[in-house]
Amino acid sequence: MLAYTTRQAADLTGLSVRALRKRIERGQIAAERTGRWWRISHEALVEAGLTEPLRQTPRVRVDLVVAPLAEQVKTQREEIERLRRRLAELGDQARYAKRLREQLSQEREATEQAQAAARGLMVELTAAVERRRLLGGR
Numbered sequence: 001m002l003a004y005t006t007r008q009a010a011d012l013t014g015l016s017v018r019a020l021r022k023r024i025e026r027g028q029i030a031a032e033r034t035g036r037w038w039r040i041s042h043e044a045l046v047e048a049g050l051t052e053p054l055r056q057t058p059r060v061r062v063d064l065v066v067a068p069l070a071e072q073v074k075t076q077r078e079e080i081e082r083l084r085r086r087l088a089e090l091g092d093q094a095r096y097a098k099r100l101r102e103q104l105s106q107e108r109e110a111t112e113q114a115q116a117a118a119r120g121l122m123v124e125l126t127a128a129v130e131r132r133r134l135l136g137g138r
Contacts, residue, residue, distance in 0.1 A: 002042040002054070003032075009040045013050040023048065 006024075010017045021038070023029045030044040045051045 003039040004042070004045075006038050006040065009045060009050075013045060015050070 004012060006017045006020050009015075010020055013020070015023075020029065020040070024031045024038060024040070029040060029048045029050075031038045031040045033039075042051070042054060046053050
């Protein structure tokens with residue numbers, strides 16, 4: 001329950017503190033005395049026609065808000081886990097592709113060396129054939 005002092009109620013209603021006390025003494029406004037202070041409930045001010053009722057803020061059911069959010073978080077966690085697995089797979093594939101590139105590079109080097117050796121042999125063979133022809137051989 002919302003309660004005001006006479007000063008707060010006067011500020012809220014636009015009346016003076018003295019006018020409020022007079023109305024309390026005449027019984028026009030319900031109030032409680034605590035020690036030497038008067039406490040006036042908001043409802044008493046509304047009943048006396050001095051202020052408007054408080055607007056009720058709509059209550060939100062937490063379960064209606066939290067449940068969809070929890071489901072969304074669960075879905076996002078599952079998606080993150082799926083992406084982590086996919087990333088691990090791609091990492092494995094990337095390592096495999098790197099090994100294949102290294103093997104291909106080694107095979108290319110070996111092929112180039114073999115081709116260079118074959119060219120060298122062809123040059124030597126051509127030179128030997130040319131020497132033989134020049135020497136009058138067969």
